[in-house]
Amino acid sequence: MSYLEQLNESQYEAVTAPLGPVRVLAGAGSGKTRVLISRIAWLLETEQAEPFGILAVTFTNKAAFEMRTRLEDTLKFSLRGMWIGTFHSLCHRILRLHHRDAGLIENFQILDSDDQVRLCRRVIRARGLDEKLYQPRVLANFINGHKEEGRRAQHIEVYNDPFTKNLVQLYHDYQTLCEQSGLVDFSEILLRTVELLRTHQAILAHYQERFKFVLVDEFQDTNSVQYAWLQLLSGKHQNLFVVGDDDQSIYGWRGAKVENILHFDSHFEGVTTVRLEQNYRSTKAILEAANHVIEKNDTRLEKRLWTDNESTQPIILYRGTDGYDEARFVVETIKERLKEGYRKSDIAILYRSNAQSRLFEELLLRGQIPYRVYGGLRFFDRAEIKDIMAYLRMVVNPNDDVSLERSMTTPPKGIGQATIEMIREYAAQQRISLWESMQHLLEGQQLSTRAHNVLLAYSAQIHDLMQKVEEMKLDQFFAYAIEQSGLKAQYKKEPLNRGEDRIDNLNELITAAEYFMMSDQVELAFSDDPVDIHSLTTKEQLDAFMGQTSLDSSEAQAEAGEDSIQLMTLHASKGLEFPIVFLVGMEDGMFPSDASIQEADRLEEERRLAYVGITRAEKILYLLGAEQRMIYGKTLRMPPSRFIRDIPPHLVEMIGPAIAIRQTLPSGNRGGKREQFEDNIDGYKIGQFVSHPKFGDGVIQGFEGVGASTRVIVEFSEAGRKVLVLSFANLTIL
Structure with missing residues (x-):
């Protein structure tokens, strides 16, 4: 042995x-x-x-x-x-082996996720329900979620909610159709097996004995x-x-x-x-940091990582002035590490949300450094970005047939395949674009009343965007187009993580427009020399933006197996390890997200995610954030992530133009020089003595949140620890 x-x-x-x-x-x-x-x-x-x-x-x-x-x-x-x-x-x-006992035909087939969505669409249409309200993918997720909890349609409590009642009925219709067709989805495989073992004692006894x-x-x-x-x-x-x-x-x-x-x-x-x-992977500093972050969770089984690795390499903390500065530092540092002999595949950039990859992709492309988005698509290849770009392209060129078909059907508008075929046929006969064909058909009598109404609504939507582009700044127009397209409303109905991710990507596109407007000069197809971007109309700026992003997108990312920088979400990084890790976007409001800060269970899972990210690093860990970010068209001050504040100062080396990190040593800190970092919000500072009309005198311990939702943490002499919304706290500095 x-x-x-x-x-x-x-x-x-x-x-x-x-x-x-x-x-x-x-x-x-x-x-x-x-x-x-x-x-x-x-x-x-x-x-x-x-x-x-x-x-x-x-x-x-x-x-x-x-x-x-x-x-x-x-x-x-x-x-x-x-x-x-x-x-x-x-x-x-x-x-x-037991298909008959499980109530299945011998040659039952497995339904993949795409086919499951198609089947959901079929039952929604059979009920005559609005696909905008009852989206096929949302229904599929509803069904899978209940199956994973072991619930059949008849076991779901509906109460007085008509929407849920319809979803339950659709679940029943879907399952009936699956039974008739000899189909099982992935969740059904597990649930059906559990039901088989529960209802057939002889089969259960056989497998228990085996x-x-x-x-x-x-x-x-x-x-x-x-x-x-x-x-x-x-x-x-x-x-x-x-x-x-x-x-x-x-x-x-x-x-x-x-x-x-x-x-x-x-x-x-x-x-x-x-x-x-x-631990056989990481340095002592990395493990100590991970331990300090995760020990703040209440719901866990006690465990503390340690190592024999005697490396004295500290964790490097960089606080950029903004998101662009953060990305610039990462790319410049990567260049330096490559000169030291590290391979590109030794380096990973980890982020909480897919939307955060865009700036890093852009600067890696400019630096001619091969990269690969692990387990995902590059920013401009993502479906939601292609969806909204189709609308934007229609504004610049309504005769773009590909963009018309995509924007016409996403999100669903009730425009059926037969109507689309009619538009195609007329366009082919007249040798005109689909847009021109649609306009002709709207003026004629060939369309049914229903088809005429939905096409008229779509045409009005595009005409509205064509008008608004002349009245707004580029980033404002992007925000308007996203809202008017209905894409954001559609994604809000999707399961939490998936929908949030898509909306984050749409919002990041607005930020991309803001950064584009900062470039001062831009190259245009009709000009030999760069043109002052502010001399262009918004429509011309839009055209230039799409030209640039199309060229960037044409640069293929590295192939699997090719030596390249690895970009991925924290979820995708689980189970992987890299000599060098850049963990970016470490700010409250980004990671952890604002939504998770409000819910204890979600915050604990975010903390576990931070623990996973930190422990991906073998030798060198960078924790990065920005002082401010452009979010939803506004520049917001971003406080450092609470996960950074959990790490004792003696484990980190701070560099960068903006190193104001809110940090107080955790109780029981084992040695290490105490460092005091400035932090000033509206004149309030950590360590400052203040007075409150109700709670009396206390000391400011820290801050949470962003902008108007910024909260101040105060330890009061008699009332104990309180978290107050800063703008309403009514604190007096003593």
Whole structure:
């Protein structure tokens, strides 16, 4: 058992833990995969289990393949009979074997997410409901969310809400259609398997007897129905071995339940809990910072990362004057690090929201530094940006057929395929553009009343934009076009994270217009020399903007596998590691977001996300933010993220033009020189003595929020700690 000799003390304790329920709390970079594989190897080599009796569950096919490969390399024999796979693949296997008992036809087919949306559209239309109000993707998410909680349509409480009542009816219609067509969606695979095991005791007994040992990776990411499936399978022998990290539970918005790992010991008796706290990835300063950030969460299982790595490299904190300065610093620093011998693929730029990538993409392109947006699209390739750009292009050139078809149908306006075909046919016959064809048809008698009305409304919408572009500044026009298009209203109906992300991207486009207007001079197709941008009309500025962005978009991002800078959201970074990490947008209002600051559960998940981001760094971590940002057409002062304020000053080196970081040392700070950083808002400062009419005398401890919603934190002598809206606090400086 040479593999046991490679384990540290805690890893060995986990691998050789007694039979029964085991919870392994595996901190970031602590070797959880090695523990999971070694546990299986130990069970087999000590003859407590046979391959046939083991079920190992992962979240990705890649992880399942890696587990099987490493196990076979460790054991040097075949694992034939062992089930290793994802939740979906394993449940699919069970349904194939027991399709009749599950109420499915033998050759049932899996419905992918796009086909599911199409089926949702079909049932919405069959009910004659307005697709603007009952959007197919929203319905699909509604159905999936309830299935992940184990709820069928008939189990959903409607109360007196007509909208929800219709959604429930559509869920019922959708499921009926799936049954008739022999289709199962991804969420159905899991729910149907759980229902099968609950209603067929013989089948449940068979799998409980076969799989005496069930092992699960990334347990903190399980949802309700996944956990129910695991509880059913391990119900007899109780040999459920789960590996996860509650501090890295960042998928609550898509159904993951951190409670599954937190309360595991209340669901099973005699649970053995082992903590893996030794990190093999990061420096001491990085881990100390991560520990200080995450320990502020109330809902967690105690754990503290440590390392033998003796590097003295501090965390570098840069506070730019604005978002552009932040991005400029990142790109210039990347150039310096590349000269030192680092590869481009050693470097990652992490951000909270996809919308934040735009400035970094722009400056990397200008610097001719290859980059890749990991797990996503470049800014101007994103659907919502292409959608609004179609409207903007129609303003400049209404004869753009591609933009007309996109803007005509997004968001849905009730313009059917038959009407579009009529416009196409007339355009082909007359050899004119689709816009001209539509105008001719509106003047004639060929259209039905309904088709005439919806086309007239669309035509009026575009004409309105053509008029308004002459009356507004470019950024104001962008904001107006976004509102008038109906895109923002559509995205507000989407699930929280997805909809917020799309709206953030639209708002970032307004910021892009603002930065474009600061460029002073711009190159135009009709001019040999750069032209003063302020000498142009707004319509000409719009044309120039679209020309520039089209050229930028034509620069292909690096191919997968090519040496390139990695750009990604914090969610996408989970499970990855890089020698150098730039964690950007570290400001209250950006990260954490304003919305999450108001809700304790969401703020705790944001803090876990910060912990994940910090622990992606192996050698050098940069935490960056801006003093001010242009948001929704306004320049707002941005206070430093509370997550930065959680990090003791002795762990960081501060550089940059604006290093005013609100920082007080946490209680119990172990050594380190106390540093005092200036922070002044409307004449109030941290450490200042103030008086309040009701609460008496106190000391200012810090600030939260942005602009008019800025809050001041005061520790009062008698009333204790209070958080007050600064503009209404009525504080007197003593």
